Amino acid sequence: MALLQIAEPGMSAAPHQHRLAVGIDLGTTNSLVATVKNGIAVCLPDEEGRALMPSVVHYRDDGGRDVGRAALGARVADPRNTIVSVKRFMGRGFADVAHIETMPYIFEETPGMLRLRTVQGSKSPVEISAEILRVLRRRAEASLGGELAGAVITVPAYFDDAQRQATKDAARLAGLHVLRLLNEPTAAAVAYGLDNAVEGVYAVYDLGGGTFDLSILKLTRGVFEVLATNGDASLGGDDFDHRLYCWVLDQTRIDPPSVEDTRRLQMKAREIKELLSVSEEAPFRLRLDSGLSLDLTVSRAAFAEMTRPLVQKTLAPIRRALRDAGLAARDIKGVVMVGGATRMPHIQRAVAAFFGQEPLTNLDPDKVVALGAAMQANALVGNRKPGDDDWLLLDVIPLSLGLETMGGLSEKLIPRNATLPVARAQEFTTYKDGQTAMAFHVVQGERELVADCRSLARFELRGIPPMAAGAARIRVTFQVDADGLLSVSAREASTGVEASILVNPSYGLADGEIADMLRAGFERAGDDLAARALREQQVEAGRLLEAVAQALAADGDLLDAGERAAIAAAMARLQGLVDGPGDTRSLADGITALNRATEEFAARRMDHSIRTALAGHKIAEL
């Protein structure tokens, strides 16, 4: 029979109406499941009281499978069929994964996501993750005494659409109804913000097993606003293990070890890393299959020294995020530490030194994400307390969204890190006389040139009434809803003709690509501005040449042969500059020259058109 939990006054659920919901932190190294019981978020432990479940799946040759702690032992005995850190493969191809050559698995390069060949056949990362989620689901249902109404699953902020979709698919395969995918740092903020209710701007430093995320969050009266996110999708605690592993190989000068020995050394490295968080030195003693015995002592200082570059690597995303948020380190009121790797003392010291304050560690860094996810899940299934209704989660656009304009330039309508939901509108106009259709090309990226941005969608607006160039008013609206879906609509003001399209802005962008595009955006800012100036001059030159050609066709008889030749010469010169290698200064000069050459012509055309307009009219009529 069901056991009852205490409800808030007046909020007793009718029987069978309290809906069971959980938050799941599907981590690289460990996974957790949490729920809200008696108004308090708690992690649900296994039979032996342990909340953390290693994200390890072992496919046995007898057709069975072990998940979690039961699979740990098989890492050494059967490394090929024991999958650890599967999260790194979610939605990724072979080329995307770091250190793939040192991994003991047999990979299959399939289009899109890679697959792993095990004794039980080919497995996709989605299927392997589903094994982990299935065990967590069973644990939750046994603990809560009923079927789950839904789950919130956390993902790194940098996960792209393919990785998010893979996570969702894994949950569905495990029989879970996904209420929402929540960014891990946001979940941590939910846990901290609601429990501690301290207002201000916070940084969330999340160094998990395989990913690093840095988020700047603003907490105001229970409203979370993500001001900026940044990070490194292939940096985590595993890299610290790897660095120690490499150091040991280097120290002992042993030959490249066997698959079993590699796994054994890596496990030992992880163990030593964890030991060094609580003690000053640790013995690295190991007997390898090759008969070799290792006996080294690793001091905390030596470990800090060899991993210093990794710690430094986490500081650059902090600087970028702060710059995006328009803040300095001293504006940060507190730094939330998330992920088991943040227990390393030299990381805490580096973060403290950067922000000039001790980071917050009062919630368990391993559990904080799952707890926040549980709170969100509880709110989403409707088990909310009165007064919780104004509970808002605001997320941000990871890369700017814009439109292609003439000359292949990107006009940004929604800047990066704009909070969701967001809508922006801008007016555009026609480029040519009598233009009746307009093509829209929606792009995402920080670069000035469309060629360097990611193309998202194209659509056309037809039925614009023929008007002179620049006379039509076309209002383009970008709207991104709370789920990150972008809709773009264009509307011509005088006729009301409309066209629109729905796109998912993160579709097809790998997180590495996002990072690369961001980096390129910062590094090439100078080049981009120059390129933009050049394109603008080229567009202007093109527009002028066309206008002059049209004028000549219409009113060429107003000029004598010499004048015509002078204008033609100026046009040819400018055309040559447009077609040439491109130099902003000389293009500008060429435009000025053509303008000057046609001044007299323009004046004569003006006179002529006035005369034509006035011809045959009496003064009285005017």
Place this chain on the structure above:
Amino acid sequence: MSVTLTERAARHVAGFIDKRGKGLGIRLGVKTSGCSGMAYKLEFVDETLEGDIVYDSHGVKVVVDQKSLIYLDGTVLDYVREGLNEGFRFDNPNAKNQCGCGESFNV
């Protein structure tokens, strides 16, 4: 007439109130709903209402309204652990039968 908590239940209620940060005690009640006619109500108490009867059980205030008391007289609230699940259970001598899930009953 009385409604009591087991010592274990009282300890957990006190703990939950402590973590919640406020609350006078715990309210037990019944309401008509559910598959067997009536359902138990278990809530934190921030204020007592007119007609409430307040008991003290192992140092925890137990609040019951008069109407509910008719159906709850003699009830002992226990805190139990069943496998991975833990929570409160009503041991109600008035209940003739209850639905399989234990959330509702009839008299």
